[in-house]
Amino acid sequence: MNRVPLPPDLIGGALGIYERYAPLFWFGVRNTLLISLSATIIGLFIGLFFASLKQLKIDNKDNSIVKVTKVVLRVIANLYIEIFRGTPMIVQAIFLYHGLRPFIGWTPLTAGIVIVSINTGAYMAEIIRAGIQSIDKGQYEASRSLGMNHLLTMVFVILPQAIKNAFPAIGNEFVVNIKDTAVLNVIGVSELYFQSTAVAGIVFRFRDTFLITALIYLFLTFTTTQLLRIAEKKLDTPEGLVGASSSSSKNFFGFKRKRGTS
Amino acid sequence: MIDILNLSKSFGKQEVLHDISLNVQEGEVVCLIGASGSGKSTLLRCVNLLETPNAGKIIVDGVDITASFNIDDYRTKVGMIFQSFNLFPHLNVLKNCTLAQIKVLKRSQKEAEEIAYENLKKVGLSDFATMNVTKLSGGQKQRVAIARALCMNPKILLLDEPTSALDPELVGEVLDVIKDLAKSGLTMLIVTHEMSFAKDVADKVVFMDQGVVVEAEHPSILFNAPKQERTKAFLARIVHQ
Numbered sequence: 494m495n496r497v498p499l500p501p502d503l504i505g506g507a508l509g510i511y512e513r514y515a516p517l518f519w520f521g522v523r524n525t526l527l528i529s530l531s532a533t534i535i536g537l538f539i540g541l542f543f544a545s546l547k548q549l550k551i552d553n554k555d556n557s558i559v560k561v562t563k564v565v566l567r568v569i570a571n572l573y574i575e576i577f578r579g580t581p582m583i584v585q586a587i588f589l590y591h592g593l594r595p596f597i598g599w600t601p602l603t604a605g606i607v608i609v610s611i612n613t614g615a616y617m618a619e620i621i622r623a624g625i626q627s628i629d630k631g632q633y634e635a636s637r638s639l640g641m642n643h644l645l646t647m648v649f650v651i652l653p654q655a656i657k658n659a660f661p662a663i664g665n666e667f668v669v670n671i672k673d674t675a676v677l678n679v680i681g682v683s684e685l686y687f688q689s690t691a692v693a694g695i696v697f698r699f700r701d702t703f704l705i706t707a708l709i710y711l712f713l714t715f716t717t718t719q720l721l722r723i724a725e726k727k728l729d730t731p732e733g734l735v736g737a738s739s740s741s742s743k744n745f746f747g748f749k750r751k752r753g754t755s
Numbered sequence: 756m757i758d759i760l761n762l763s764k765s766f767g768k769q770e771v772l773h774d775i776s777l778n779v780q781e782g783e784v785v786c787l788i789g790a791s792g793s794g795k796s797t798l799l800r801c802v803n804l805l806e807t808p809n810a811g812k813i814i815v816d817g818v819d820i821t822a823s824f825n826i827d828d829y830r831t832k833v834g835m836i837f838q839s840f841n842l843f844p845h846l847n848v849l850k851n852c853t854l855a856q857i858k859v860l861k862r863s864q865k866e867a868e869e870i871a872y873e874n875l876k877k878v879g880l881s882d883f884a885t886m887n888v889t890k891l892s893g894g895q896k897q898r899v900a901i902a903r904a905l906c907m908n909p910k911i912l913l914l915d916e917p918t919s920a921l922d923p924e925l926v927g928e929v930l931d932v933i934k935d936l937a938k939s940g941l942t943m944l945i946v947t948h949e950m951s952f953a954k955d956v957a958d959k960v961v962f963m964d965q966g967v968v969v970e971a972e973h974p975s976i977l978f979n980a981p982k983q984e985r986t987k988a989f990l991a992r993i994v995h996q
Contacts, residue, residue: 553807629839629841631837631839631841632841632843634805634835634837634841635835635837635841635842635843635900636843636855637805637827637830638803638805638830638833638834638835639830639831639834639854639855639859639903639904639907640827640828640829640830640831640855640859640860640907641827641854641855641858641859642827645858645859649854649858650843650854653845654843654844654845657845
C-alpha cells in the first residue's frame with residue numbers, strides 16, 4: 494500500500510491510523526464484547542451454582558452420607574472461589590489454554606470465553622452470597638412456613654431478591670470484564686488489545702494506536718455503565734422484577750382506597 | 756388437635772422453654788401472653804418447626820411432628836403470621852398469595868387466583884390484588900399475609916404478635932380480621948400483647964413467664980381471678996401502663 498505517511502503528531506497520527514485500520518479495531522471490539530458479555534452471563538450462572546453450594550447447611554437430621562456430601566460440595570465451592578480469585582486471570586488463561594489444548598483442542602476464542610466465565614463465576618459466587626445474606630431471614634421463614642422446600646424458597650423467593658440487590662455489583666463485573674479480556678491476548682484471542690498491537694506493529698506507532706484503543710475502551714465501558722444505570726433505575730421502581738406485567742401503572746393510580754374495612 | 760407434651764427448648768445454654776405442656780382443641784383460639792422473653796414466640800415457632808425442640812413432643816392431629824416426617828407437607832397445613840409480615844416484596848399482592856399454591860399444592864394458576872381473590876376478599880383487600888406489596892400500609896400488609904396463609908387452607912393458624920409492628924390506628928383492622936377468623940372455627944394460636952383482644956376472642960389464655968406456662972385458663976377467669984401470684988403481678992403491670 495503506497496500512501497502518504499501518517500502525520501507525526503499524536504492526534505493526526507491517531508486519526509490516520511483509525512481511518513486506515515478501523516475494521517481491525519472493530520473486529521477486536523466484536524470479540525471483546527462477545528467474550529465479556531457471554532462470560533458475564535455464564536459466570537453469573539456459575540456463581541449462582543457455587544453460591545448455593547456454599548449455602549448448604551448441615552442439619553442434625555441428615556444421615557451421614559448427606560452430611561459428607563454437603564461438606565465435600567462446600568469444600569469444592571470454597572476451593573474454586575479461593576483459587577480463581579487468588580490467582581491472576583492472565584496466569585489462569587495461559588495455564589488452562591495450554592493445559593487443556595492437547596485434550597480438547599479448543600480455539601483461543603472458545604478458551605477465552607471459558608476462562609473469563611470461570612474467573613467471573615468465582616467473583617459472582619461471592620457477590621450472590623452477599624446478596625443472599627442481605628435478604629431478611631423472615632423471607633426464608635415465611636416461604637418455608639408456606640410449605641415451600643429449600644430449593645423452591647431459593648429459586649422463587651430468595652434469589653430474585655438477592656440478584657436484584659446485587660445487580661450493581663453484577664453489572665460492574667461486566668464492565669470489569671470488558672477491560673480484563675485484554676489479558677487474553679496472551680493466548681492469541683483477537684480481542685481489542687490484541688488487534689491494537691497488530692495495528693501498532695504494522696504502522697509502528699504505538700502511542701498513536703493506543704490512543705485509539707483507549708478511546709474505544711472508554712466508549713465501551715462508559716456506554717455500558719450508563720445502560721446499567723438505566724436498568725438499575727428500572728429495577729428500583731416499585732414494580733421491580735415483577736416486570737411490566739399488566740399490573741402496575743393502571744392500578745397504581747386507579748386503586749380505590751379502602752382503609753379500615755374488613 | 757395440638758398436644759404439646761413436656762416441651763423444652765434451649766439456645767446454647769439458655770433454656771427458653773422449660774417442660775411446657777399445653778393442649779389446643781380443634782376450633783379453639785388460644786392466646787399466649789406474657790412479658791418479652793418469656794418464650795411465647797419460641798413456643799409458637801416450635802409448633803411450626805421453625806425451631807427444633809430439644810425435648811418433648813408436639814402431637815398434631817395424632818402425628819408426632821418432632822419425629823422425622825415430611826416437614827413441608829405439614830407446614831402447608833399450619834399457617835404462620837409474623838410480626839414483620841414477611842411478604843415477598845418482589846411479587847405483587849396476588850402473586851404473594853398464589854406462589855405457594857402453585858408450587859406446593861400444584862394448583863393451576865387460574866384456580867390459585869380464584870382462591871387468592873376469595874381470601875383477599877375475606878380480609879377486605881380484593882381491590883388491591885395487582886398492587887405491589889411495598890405500597891401497602893402495615894395493616895394492609897398484615898392482612899395480605901393472613902390471606903396468603905389462608906390460601907393454603909390451613910387447619911391451624913399461628914400468629915406471632917400480628918399487630919406489634921403496626922401503628923396504633925392500624926391495629927384494629929387486623930384484629931377485626933382475626934376475630935372473623937376466630938368465629939369461622941379455625942384453630943388459632945396467637946401470641947399477643949393486646950389484652951382486650953385476648954379477652955374478646957380467646958377460648959383459653961395462656962400466661963407464660965420465664966419459659967414455663969404459669970396459668971392457662973378461660974379469659975374470664977385468667978383476667979378477673981388469676982390464681983397465681985406471677986399472673987397477678989403481670990396483669991397489674993399491664994393495667995397500670
